[in-house]
Amino acid sequence: MQNVDLNLLVALDALLAERSVTGAARRLGLSVSAMSRTLTRLRNATGDRLLLQAGRTLVLTPYAEQLSQQVPLLAREVRTVLRPADRSLSLDTLEQCFTIRAGEGFIDLLAGALTERVRQTAPRVQLRFVPKPDWDAGPLREGTIDLEIGIVQTSAPEIRTRRLFHDRYVGVCRIGHPILTETHVSIERYAQYGRVVASRTGYARTPVDAALESQGLTQQVPIVVPAYTNAMQIVAQTNLLAVIPHSCLGNRLTPDYAGANGLQSFELPMPLPAFHISAIWHPRLDNDPAHAWLRAEVLAVSQAAYP
Structure with missing residues (x-):
């Protein structure tokens, strides 16, 4: 032309x-x-x-x-x-459904606070949370999900991210568990109890096993579940242990979530790397005013919960 x-x-x-x-x-x-x-x-x-x-x-x-x-x-x-794109945004009349892929921990502990915050300014907006079976960037690229929340584990070079909060792993057991008689749980005592493994893929082996084996120890894993919140429910009813993100214990918006569910945390006897929880999206939504507003709301809730 x-x-x-x-x-x-x-x-x-x-x-x-x-x-x-x-x-x-x-x-x-x-x-x-x-x-x-x-x-x-x-x-x-x-x-x-x-x-x-x-x-x-x-x-x-x-x-x-x-x-x-x-x-x-x-x-x-x-x-x-x-003509230049219209970037104006009227939140009180915005009618949109945002599809968010997040882990059960975020949904259980922060989705309620996020929903209330959104409803205050955009009452016609709907948040639709969907399962997170893996870290595939395909749904972000295809537009079947608008936002992902979790650990960045994609090699897709174009994907945008924004850090929400810092996290680390801790041990968890039921309140009154015999392992809590020690002030500091030793790795030998830790290995005496079975462990619930939370795995999206169903794979039972984790870095905990490598750390135990380096000390000549093994630990039984009688059950594998898809989510940390599933593991927490099982631990509350048994003498099994679990390794979960510290954020799953509770936060400033949902204090003592673990204690309210009959759980107590302890420091793990082996070092595990810390990590960050991030908001993840496709760059085609960078300048979309509604999506930018949603990202800001997710960040505000996350920082309020985990300052």
């Missing part, structure tokens, strides 16, 4: 509406001579005279009459497409 000049479409729209070179020039803020040259270019482009002298006025050719039914709509559409 090297020879296409969309300015000619705007000029043609003015000429067809005014049926006058002088009137079209005035409408577009051009000189009459410039408008006359533009009419010549339009005649060359279309192969039609378009406007003909009839006494003291100009009349449309049959082809121009035909174009007069199409060009005004095309001109409006071109102006709409090529």
Whole structure:
């Protein structure tokens, strides 16, 4: 389309509406001579005279009459497409469903606070949380989810992230568990009790096993569950132990969540790397005002809970 000049479409729209070179020039803020040259270019482009002298006025050719039914709509559409994007956002009238992929820990401990915060400013917005079976970036790229919350474990180079809070792993057991008789749990005593493993993939081996084996120890894993919150429920009813993120114990918005569910935490006898929980999204939503607002709300709730 090297020879296409969309300015000619705007000029043609003015000429067809005014049926006058002088009137079209005035409408577009051009000189009459410039408008006359533009009419010549339009005649060359279309192969039609378009406007003909009839006494003291100009009349449309049959082809121009035909174009007069199409060009005004095309001109409006071109102006709409090529004007700066409207970035305004009216939260009180915003009707949108955001699909968020997050772990059960975030849903259980922060989704309620996030929902209440959203409802205060955007009552017609719906948050739809979906399961997080893996860390595949495909749903973000395809647009089936709008936002992911969790550990960044994708190699997709274009994905955007924003750190929400710092986290680390701790041990957890039921209140009154015999392991709590020690002030500091030794690795040998830790290995004496079975462990619930939370694994999205169902894979039972974790870095805890490698740390135990380095000391010549092993630990029974009688059950594998898909989520940390599942592990916490099982631990509360048994003498099994679990390794969970510290954030699952509770926060400033949901204090003593673990204690209210019959659980007590302890420091693990082996070092495990800390990590960060982040908001993750596709760059096509970078400048979307509604999505930017949602990201800000998620960040505000996260920082309020885990300052």
